[in-house]
Amino acid sequence: MADPTTTPPDEHLRHLLGEISELLGKQKLEEAILHQQAMPHHDLVETLLHKQHQVALKHKLDGLHSADIAYILEALPLQDRLVVWNLVGSDQDGQILLDVSDAVRETLISDMDAKELLSATEQLDTDEIADLAPDLPEEVMQELLESLNDQGRQRLQSLLSHEEDTVAALMDFGMVTIREDVTLGVVLRYLRRRGELPEHTDKLFVVDENNVLKGVLSLKRLVTHNPDKPVAEVMAKDVVYFHLDDAADQAARAFERYDLLSAPVVDRDHQLQGRIGVDAIVDYIRQASDEERLAEAGLMEEEDIFSGVWKSARNRWFWLAINLVTAFLSTRVIGMFEDTIVRVVALASLMPIVAGIGGNTGNQTSMLIVRSLALGLINPGNVWRLTLKELGIGLLNGTVWGSVLGLLAYGLYHDMHLGIVMAGATLLNLLVAAIMGLAVPLGRHRLGLDPAVGTSVLLTAMTDGMGFFIFLGLATVFLP
Amino acid sequence: MADPTTTPPDEHLRHLLGEISELLGKQKLEEAILHQQAMPHHDLVETLLHKQHQVALKHKLDGLHSADIAYILEALPLQDRLVVWNLVGSDQDGQILLDVSDAVRETLISDMDAKELLSATEQLDTDEIADLAPDLPEEVMQELLESLNDQGRQRLQSLLSHEEDTVAALMDFGMVTIREDVTLGVVLRYLRRRGELPEHTDKLFVVDENNVLKGVLSLKRLVTHNPDKPVAEVMAKDVVYFHLDDAADQAARAFERYDLLSAPVVDRDHQLQGRIGVDAIVDYIRQASDEERLAEAGLMEEEDIFSGVWKSARNRWFWLAINLVTAFLSTRVIGMFEDTIVRVVALASLMPIVAGIGGNTGNQTSMLIVRSLALGLINPGNVWRLTLKELGIGLLNGTVWGSVLGLLAYGLYHDMHLGIVMAGATLLNLLVAAIMGLAVPLGRHRLGLDPAVGTSVLLTAMTDGMGFFIFLGLATVFLP
Numbered sequence: 001m002a003d004p005t006t007t008p009p010d011e012h013l014r015h016l017l018g019e020i021s022e023l024l025g026k027q028k029l030e031e032a033i034l035h036q037q038a039m040p041h042h043d044l045v046e047t048l049l050h051k052q053h054q055v056a057l058k059h060k061l062d063g064l065h066s067a068d069i070a071y072i073l074e075a076l077p078l079q080d081r082l083v084v085w086n087l088v089g090s091d092q093d094g095q096i097l098l099d100v101s102d103a104v105r106e107t108l109i110s111d112m113d114a115k116e117l118l119s120a121t122e123q124l125d126t127d128e129i130a131d132l133a134p135d136l137p138e139e140v141m142q143e144l145l146e147s148l149n150d151q152g153r154q155r156l157q158s159l160l161s162h163e164e165d166t167v168a169a170l171m172d173f174g175m176v177t178i179r180e181d182v183t184l185g186v187v188l189r190y191l192r193r194r195g196e197l198p199e200h201t202d203k204l205f206v207v208d209e210n211n212v213l214k215g216v217l218s219l220k221r222l223v224t225h226n227p228d229k230p231v232a233e234v235m236a237k238d239v240v241y242f243h244l245d246d247a248a249d250q251a252a253r254a255f256e257r258y259d260l261l262s263a264p265v266v267d268r269d270h271q272l273q274g275r276i277g278v279d280a281i282v283d284y285i286r287q288a289s290d291e292e293r294l295a296e297a298g299l300m301e302e303e304d305i306f307s308g309v310w311k312s313a314r315n316r317w318f319w320l321a322i323n324l325v326t327a328f329l330s331t332r333v334i335g336m337f338e339d340t341i342v343r344v345v346a347l348a349s350l351m352p353i354v355a356g357i358g359g360n361t362g363n364q365t366s367m368l369i370v371r372s373l374a375l376g377l378i379n380p381g382n383v384w385r386l387t388l389k390e391l392g393i394g395l396l397n398g399t400v401w402g403s404v405l406g407l408l409a410y411g412l413y414h415d416m417h418l419g420i421v422m423a424g425a426t427l428l429n430l431l432v433a434a435i436m437g438l439a440v441p442l443g444r445h446r447l448g449l450d451p452a453v454g455t456s457v458l459l460t461a462m463t464d465g466m467g468f469f470i471f472l473g474l475a476t477v478f479l480p
Numbered sequence: 481m482a483d484p485t486t487t488p489p490d491e492h493l494r495h496l497l498g499e500i501s502e503l504l505g506k507q508k509l510e511e512a513i514l515h516q517q518a519m520p521h522h523d524l525v526e527t528l529l530h531k532q533h534q535v536a537l538k539h540k541l542d543g544l545h546s547a548d549i550a551y552i553l554e555a556l557p558l559q560d561r562l563v564v565w566n567l568v569g570s571d572q573d574g575q576i577l578l579d580v581s582d583a584v585r586e587t588l589i590s591d592m593d594a595k596e597l598l599s600a601t602e603q604l605d606t607d608e609i610a611d612l613a614p615d616l617p618e619e620v621m622q623e624l625l626e627s628l629n630d631q632g633r634q635r636l637q638s639l640l641s642h643e644e645d646t647v648a649a650l651m652d653f654g655m656v657t658i659r660e661d662v663t664l665g666v667v668l669r670y671l672r673r674r675g676e677l678p679e680h681t682d683k684l685f686v687v688d689e690n691n692v693l694k695g696v697l698s699l700k701r702l703v704t705h706n707p708d709k710p711v712a713e714v715m716a717k718d719v720v721y722f723h724l725d726d727a728a729d730q731a732a733r734a735f736e737r738y739d740l741l742s743a744p745v746v747d748r749d750h751q752l753q754g755r756i757g758v759d760a761i762v763d764y765i766r767q768a769s770d771e772e773r774l775a776e777a778g779l780m781e782e783e784d785i786f787s788g789v790w791k792s793a794r795n796r797w798f799w800l801a802i803n804l805v806t807a808f809l810s811t812r813v814i815g816m817f818e819d820t821i822v823r824v825v826a827l828a829s830l831m832p833i834v835a836g837i838g839g840n841t842g843n844q845t846s847m848l849i850v851r852s853l854a855l856g857l858i859n860p861g862n863v864w865r866l867t868l869k870e871l872g873i874g875l876l877n878g879t880v881w882g883s884v885l886g887l888l889a890y891g892l893y894h895d896m897h898l899g900i901v902m903a904g905a906t907l908l909n910l911l912v913a914a915i916m917g918l919a920v921p922l923g924r925h926r927l928g929l930d931p932a933v934g935t936s937v938l939l940t941a942m943t944d945g946m947g948f949f950i951f952l953g954l955a956t957v958f959l960p
Contacts (some may be wrong), residue, residue, distance in 0.1 A: 014856060021861050067737040075857045078864060100735075126935035200741060201700055202682055204716045219699040223671045227658075256766060257547040259759035261680060261741060275621035278758050279739035285762065286736060287767040290851065298840060304863070305852045313880075316844050316873070320881065323840045327833045328852055328888070334829035335892075341821070341828050348821050348828040349814035352835070352944070353807045360803045362779060364796050367777035371770065372785050377555045381501050385557060385786070392789035393796070400793075401800065408808070412815075452805060464832070 003218040017075055020060055024080045030306055058087050066092050069302055070099035073108070077306045082111050093120035094381045099226060103304035105135055114140050118147075118455035126152050127172040127274070130159035130334070160245075160272075167246045170284055171265050171274040173477030174198025177205045180214050185227030200277045200455060202261040206235050211271045225291055241266055243272060248284055249374070295453045298323070317451070319457065330355075333465050337472035346413045347475050350422060353405060355467030358429040359460040361397060364458055365390050365437025371454045373445050387438055394434035398427030417479050432466045433459075483841045489599045497552055500540055504560045507533040538567050547574050550579035553588070562591050573600035579658055583784035585615055598627075606632050607652040607754070610639035614946070619682050634687050638724075638753075644688055647726040651754040652747050656676025658711060665707030667697070671845030682741040686715050691751045692737050695719060721746055726751060728764055735761045775933045779801070798936065810835075813945050817952035820959070826893045827955050830902060831834045833885060835947030838894055838909040839940040841877060845870050845917025846939055850932045853925050867918055874914035878907030905951035912946045913939075 026051065044094065048460075061069060061084070068390040069088055073096070085108055093112075097105055097120060109117065117140045121129055129144060145153055156172060162168035178187055178199060187204070191197070215235035225234045242251050248276070254260065255278055265274045294302065298319030303312055305418045316360050334341075334351070341347050372378050402479075406423030410416060440459050441451035486778070495952055507530065541549060553561050565588055565906055568576065573592075575584055577600060589597065597620045609624060625633055635653060642648035656677060658667055667684070671677070683698040695715035702913070705714045721744045722731050732738065735758055747755045774782065774925075778799030783792055814821075821827050848868075852858050858866070876911070886903030890896060920939050921931035 005874065014859070017526045017859065019714060020863075023861075025861075065738060071737070071856070074855070075859070075862070077862065079709075080527045122481065180513065188703055197700045197702055198703055200739065204739065218586070219703060220677045222703060223668055224675055224677055249578045256762055257551070258545060259680065259762075261682065261758070269546055278741070278762065281764060282736050282739075282758065282765065285765055289765075293773070293851075294847065297843050299844055299847065303848055305848060305857055306869070309869055309876060312869070313876045316877070319878070320837065320840060324833070324837060324839075324881065324885070327836045331829045331833055333637065334832070335826075338829065342825050345818045345822050346815075348831075349811045349818065351828075352814070352832060353804070353811055355832070356807045357800065357804060360800060361796065363777050364799075367779065368783060368785060370772075375554070376551070377785055379497065379555070381498075381553070382557065389786070389789055390794070393793045396789060397796070397800070399802065405804070431881075476773075 004099060011405070011429050016060065016064075016068075016404075017072055018298045020057065020072060020084065020274055021076070021080070023053055023056060023057050024076075024078050025058070054087065054298075057084065061087055064096035067099045070096050070104075074104050074304075078107060078136075080308075081107065082248065085111060088120055089115070094122075094124045094128070094132075097132060098124070102135075102302045103307060105132075105162045105302065109135055114143075118143055120208055122147060125172060126155045127159060127394045130156055133160055155274075162244060163478065165248045166244065167248060167265055167276065168244045170248055170251060170276050170280040172198075173274050174199060174277075175272070175275045176265070177207045177211075177272065178217065179181050179208070180206045180232040180235065181230060183228055184222055184225055184234060185231050186296075187222060187231060200279055200386065201260065205272055205275070206231055213239075213241065213266050213272045216264065216408045221448065239264065242276065243267070249288065251276060252281050252285055252288075255374075280302060292450075292452045296456055298457070322454075322457055326457065326464070328361045329461065330464045330468055334472065337468075337476060340472055344418065344475060344479055346415070346418060347408070347472060350409055350418075351468055351471050354422070354425050354471045355400060355464045356431055357405075357426060358433040358463035361394070362432055362459045363456055364435035364436040365393075365434055366441050367453050369438060369441045370455065373441060373451050378442075383442070390434040391431065392436055394430045395427075398430035401430070403425035406465055420473075421471070421474045421478055425467070425474050428470050429463065429467045432470070433463050436462045443470055493548055493551055496540065496544075496548075496689075497555055500537065500564065501556070502584075503533060503537050503540070504556075504563060506700050506949075508574050518880060524541060525831035529592060534567065535565065535600070541567055542569075542960075546575035547579045550576050550584075553580055554584050554784075558587060561587065561786075565591060567710060569776070570599055572594070574602075574604045574608070577601075577612060578604070581782055583738045583782050583785065583787060585612075589615055594623075605641065605654070606635045606792055607639060608644045610636055613640055617831055630949075635754075638882045639729055645728045646724065647722045647728060647731050647745055647756065648724045650728055650760040652678075652726075652757060652760070653754050654681065654757075655744070655752070655755045656681060656698065657687050657691075657752065659688070660712040660715065661710060663708055663710050664702055664705055664714060667702060667711060668707060679758055680742065685744055685752055685755070688750050692748050693719075693721065693752045697734055701799065706840055719744065722756065723747070729768065731756060731769075732761050732765055733856075772932045776936055778937070778940075780782060781836065802937055804936065806944070809941065810944045813948045814952065817956060819950075820952055820956045824888075824898065824955060824959055826895070826898060827952060830889055830898075831951050832949055834905050834951045837881060837885075837906060838913040838943035838947045841874070841910055842913035842939045842943045843936055844919040845873075845914055846935050848936065849918060849921045853921060853931050863922070867915075870914040870918055871911065874910045876908075881910070883907035898955075901951070901954045901958055905947070905954050908950045908954075909943065909947045912950070913943045916942045 031050070069084075073084060076084060081104070093116070095189065097108060100108065112120070114137065117136060121132060121136070121140070121144055124132070126148070133141060145156065146155060157170070158166055161467050168186040176194070178189075178190070196258055201219070203216045204222070205213065206215045206217055208214055215237040216239050217231055217235040221236075240258055240260060242254075244265060244267060251263075255263070260278060262275050262277045264272055265276060267273050289301070299315055301315060303315050309317075369378070402423040405426050409422040410419030436459055439461075440455050444455065445451045509858070511530070528751075549572065550565075553564060556564060561584070565572075573596070573748040577588060580588065588896045592600070592615065597616065597771075601612060601616070601620070601624055604612070613621060625636065628636060639648055656671075658670070681695070681699070683696045684702070685693065685695055686695045688694055696719050697711055697715040701714050701716075720734055720740060722740055724745060724747060735743070735756075739756060742755050744752055745756060747753050757773075771782070779795055781795060783795050787795075849858070882903040885906050886899040889902040890899030916939055920935050924935065925931045
């Protein structure tokens with residue numbers, strides 16, 4: 001794999017993307033002109049021109065880091081993307097498939113036949129094959145499994161047997177093990193004989209003859225200590241380690257908290273199974289936060305910006321449909337009070353404000369709760385105190401903003417009663433919003449569901465419905 | 481600093497937090513009982529009990545990693561937090577101040593006098609002092625600057641002179657430099673004589689006599705190559721480096737893309753100024769995504785879950801106020817059509833659906849655009865194609881959901897015209913939402929503003945206003 005570029009990466013890449021887009025555009029334009037002109041030797045000229053552009057394109061791509069090619073593929077529309085994809089050297093195919101997003105990976109894989117897929121994936125490490133596995137056709141997976149040796153097959157099957165959000169999914173096998181009774185000098189000679197170390201090696205793992213983890217020896221300590229000392233004396237014995245089925249987000253928090261670069265993964269018998277590198281953690285953090293935000297906005301899965309209209313529309317339907325159902329329920333609440341609205345039509349214009357301010361403050365509360373849950377800051381001992389605090393804020397906000405809105409309603413319609421109803425409804429709905437903003441994420445958390453996903457939709461449904469009900473109900477009772 | 485715990489970190493910490501909370505609770509309870517009973521030697525017994533609890537607490541805290549103490553401080557209400565804080569050994573104070581969130585840091589610093597702050601911060605590295613600088617009182621900063629040597633003072637002032645979101649803010653000075661004409665053996669002897677390397681050292685920086693960066697020598701290469709070889713032959717010359725004023729998010733993307741562990745930072749003359757470690761990048765990614773989500777939910781800044789009611793309420797007012805202004809404008813749109821609503825009261829219950837579905841789809845579009853902008857996937861060449869795609873989705877969704885809603889309205893009110901108005905308004909508002917979902921983030925991006933922040937509020941304001949206007953306008957024109 002080529003080394004990354006030496007200029008500041010982003011500008012350089014944007015520039016390159018521009019040049020490649022231009023080349024692709026020129027190629028299409030010239031082909032179109034040739035077709036129109038129907039000149040003699042048309043085919044020959046087209047082939048020649050085509051070749052020339054291909055060479056120019058290939059020249060641009062040569063020596064690029066696989067992550068840079070992945071970026072370029074992401075930014076190109078489907079047709080252009082496949083032109084570039086077919087020009088990429090097959091030795092980089094596997095790595096690029098790992099680097100692109102799920103949506104783009106699908107488009108690339110559907111352009112490859114079984115043989116191409118096999119040759120692309122055969123060069124990958126076991127843990128990388130496991131990452132691609134969900135997207136590979138059954139037959140390719142079968143052949144891959146057969147091509148592996150016993151250890152590789154066993155490792156791959158073990159990885160595939162674990163849940164997606166566990167430490168096993170982040171693990172790789174790029175670890176070098178040593179024994180504790182040798183000296184640092186022996187370790188150094190062993191490493192020199194061994195040559196190239198796995199990517200991102202920052203420490204060696206010390207195990208006994210049963211592969212049980214005894215400690216770790218960082219390269220830092222290896223190079224700063226006297227080569228005559230035994231490993232046992234220099235290694236760290238107090239190490240953060242993980243089990244195969246620990247939650248991935250707990251591992252990510254531990255990496256953040258203790259500034260780890262890598263950590264060993266062990267099984268129930270404390271035998272070394274693999275390692276997690278901080279590179280996998282960085283990808284995990286970014287992906288988890290991306291997925292959560294997409295889900296909050298109502299997207300089912302990652303969407304390639306050039307996905308087809310039909311595919312993109314379906315991706316968005318699930319949450320749209322849920323939203324329509326909840327909106328329909330609010331509608332029925334309003335429907336109950338149609339008589340009152342005919343009597344005081346001002347209610348129709350004011351009611352969205354009451355509902356809206358409830359949704360807004362409820363979302364503020366729930367966002368803090370979701371975040372505190374993720375950080376593990378909420379426990380049975382402090383829920384009560386939190387509830388009091390949020391109710392206090394609701395009371396304060398309700399008094400302040402309720403007064404403002406009440407005065408506004410009075411100013412607009414010169415109706416004292418209407419102003420009082422507006423103020424009272426705002427206050428009550430803000431208290432409802434505070435309780436719901438706490439109850440929805442805490443309830444989902446207690447049920448073992450992700451507190452972030454869907455909370456906003458559920459919450460808005462409740463604050464809308466309750467907002468309309470409280471406001472119109474108060475109006476029905478108190479307005480003359 | 482103590483090594484992190486050896487049990488899986490999260491469970492262990494939660495357990496510890498429970499024990500500490502219990503101890504604090506017991507202490508308070510016993511003090512309260514003593515006060516009530518007014519028994520003889522009351523003060524003496526209280527002092528003894530207090531001492532006993534303090535010792536038990538201190539015992540729990542001893543040997544904890546600073547990040548673990550930071551976690552415990554975050555999870556405790558203000559009063560308990562300060563009790564624990566005063567028990568922490570002063571040698572850990574500085575590191576803990578770095579590890580806690582901004583909101584909690586404020587509460588801890590306001591509990592310390594200038595002398596305590598000075599002794600806590602004096603042990604920190606220059607880059608760490610720079611991170612704390614915004615929260616430190618002027619006088620403490622002055623004394624700190626005076627206590628530094630020339631190099632330290634110069635570095636600190638240089639760091640403080642750069643913007644918050646630049647590479648300079650992520651940089652540290654924990655780098656070891658070597659020359660390219662010595663052999664690896666000489667380097668190894670130098671490192672052994674030097675002893676302890678800076679935290680997270682994974683590579684050495686090769687510079688010439690003017691401190692100009694020539695390349696990097698990873699510890700991996702150092703330990704796997706023949707010690708007789710010169711550095712120049714083994715070092716990597718093609719390295720990713722950054723300039724002091726490069727944007728922090730570009731650096732983060734480069735770390736993700738190329739799986740870096742650390743990278744050098746240079747000035748305009750290519751002289752080595754510092755390094756960025758992946759630990760700073762991990763913190764940056766988490767913090768940036770947290771801040772964005774808090775802002776989206778309408779919170780001005782990070783809020784400690786135990787902040788006072790008054791402080792928390794003010795934190796949430798800015799976006800609430802903006803939301804109220806936009807809601808008020810929607811109200812005025814509805815107010816324009818009050819005559820129509822009195823005529824056909826069903827409009828009042830149906831209008832929130834049209835507005836709501838517009839906001840929902842608009843947010844889906846804008847979320848994808850915000851994300852694609854962050855990834856650098858949008859350029860002038862593909863904006864047009866994206867617009868066509870989103871309009872296509874709007875047309876498809878508008879037809880499908882417009883028909884559904886039209887039939888629903890017809891079914892509820894048995895009014896064919898009302899059904900047609902509902903269907904038409906839904907279709908039109910989904911097209912408006914698609915255009916706004918593109919235009920708002922792209923517009924903010926072109927103006928150099930963060931496309932993520934405030935987009936949702938602006939967008940919802942437009943889809944609400946337009947939704948009401950289109951629906952009630954069509955109804956006014958077409959309903960008998």
